[in-house]
Amino acid sequence: MSSTQSPEQATDHSDDHPTPRQYVHIALVLAVLTALEVSTYFFEFGAIAIPLLIVLMVVKFLYVAGWFMHLKFDSPIYTRLMYTGLAFALVLYAAMAVITLFDHAPTL
Amino acid sequence: MSTDVATTTLGIDHRKLGMWTFLGSEFLFFGAFVSAYLLYLDTTAGGPGVEIFDIPFTSISSFVLLMSSLTMVLAHHAHTKGDLRRMRMWILATAGQGAVFLGGQVFEFNVFFREGLELSTSPFASSFYVLTGFHGLHVFVGILLLSSLYVLSLTGKIKPNQDVKTEMIGLYWHFVDIIWVVIFTVVYLIPEIAVLD
Numbered sequence: 223m224s225s226t227q228s229p230e231q232a233t234d235h236s237d238d239h240p241t242p243r244q245y246v247h248i249a250l251v252l253a254v255l256t257a258l259e260v261s262t263y264f265f266e267f268g269a270i271a272i273p274l275l276i277v278l279m280v281v282k283f284l285y286v287a288g289w290f291m292h293l294k295f296d297s298p299i300y301t302r303l304m305y306t307g308l309a310f311a312l313v314l315y316a317a318m319a320v321i322t323l324f325d326h327a328p329t330l
Numbered sequence: 331m332s333t334d335v336a337t338t339t340l341g342i343d344h345r346k347l348g349m350w351t352f353l354g355s356e357f358l359f360f361g362a363f364v365s366a367y368l369l370y371l372d373t374t375a376g377g378p379g380v381e382i383f384d385i386p387f388t389s390i391s392s393f394v395l396l397m398s399s400l401t402m403v404l405a406h407h408a409h410t411k412g413d414l415r416r417m418r419m420w421i422l423a424t425a426g427q428g429a430v431f432l433g434g435q436v437f438e439f440n441v442f443f444r445e446g447l448e449l450s451t452s453p454f455a456s457s458f459y460v461l462t463g464f465h466g467l468h469v470f471v472g473i474l475l476l477s478s479l480y481v482l483s484l485t486g487k488i489k490p491n492q493d494v495k496t497e498m499i500g501l502y503w504h505f506v507d508i509i510w511v512v513i514f515t516v517v518y519l520i521p522e523i524a525v526l527d
Contacts, residue, residue: 307354311361
């Protein structure tokens with residue numbers, strides 16, 4: 223390999239990445255988690271239904287981001303960028319929730 | 331014009347950094363619409379609410395989109411190995427699944443319209459259509475990107491050593507998938523279960 227690499231050559235880090243078999247395993251896990259999510263609609267899970275759905279959503283999110291988007295293997299800068307966007311989104315929701323709460327508050 | 335990756339300030343690919351910065355901003359973009367939806371969930375103005383959702387149908391669409399992430403990552407893997415023929419096969423499979431998802435969304439919107447849930451029916455309806463509609467638009471853009479990648483690789487404009495291009499489009503596609511993971515739970519499943527309870 224020459225000393226001056228093209229970007230395409232320099233970013234070829236396929237050896238660090240999972241194999242197709244591992245990707246299929248991850249997809250199977252995601253399929254099972256989705257089936258579990260959907261089962262909460264058909265079967266009575268009681269009070270644990272909503273917390274369970276949130277946990278499943280977060281796990282699926284982390285699996286796709288970590289394995290399929292390669293955040294587990296790439297520079298942590300990319301992960302920080304993603305979490306920054308997510309954090310802003312949560313702050314935005316909290317701010318809107320507070321504003322809405324006061325908007326509907328009874329006035330004297 | 332391409333630059334030497336090794337000489338960049340952060341030692342990482344500028345294009346991937348740019349894509350991740352864009353995706354970070356997209357989380358905020360969708361965060362705003364999800365927030366609006368949650369805050370307007372009960373404002374149906376006498377029109378249809380979450381009971382209108384067809385969870386089994388949306389579950390199948392969600393599953394198709396989730397599996398499209400697998401074919402996308404397999405396309406990228408094939409490209410890293412220089413196997414453009416296999417890469418194109420997986421790209422077509424991904425675009426096809428995206429088209430199935432989009433077709434499902436168009437069908438779902440048609441059903442909702444017929445049942446009286448129009449864009450201007452209520453704040454709930456507006457926030458639902460804007461959120462899921464923008465997501466559908468992202469899927470459509472993703473299909474266009476995948477189609478371009480397919481044609482460019484077929485005409486020899488994308489070379490076996492340019493796998494970063496497939497990776498960039500893959501990142502966008504997985505993002506679209508990851509946003510749907512959130513929408514499926516927060517927009518469809520949780521409100522529907524809350525109503526059933």
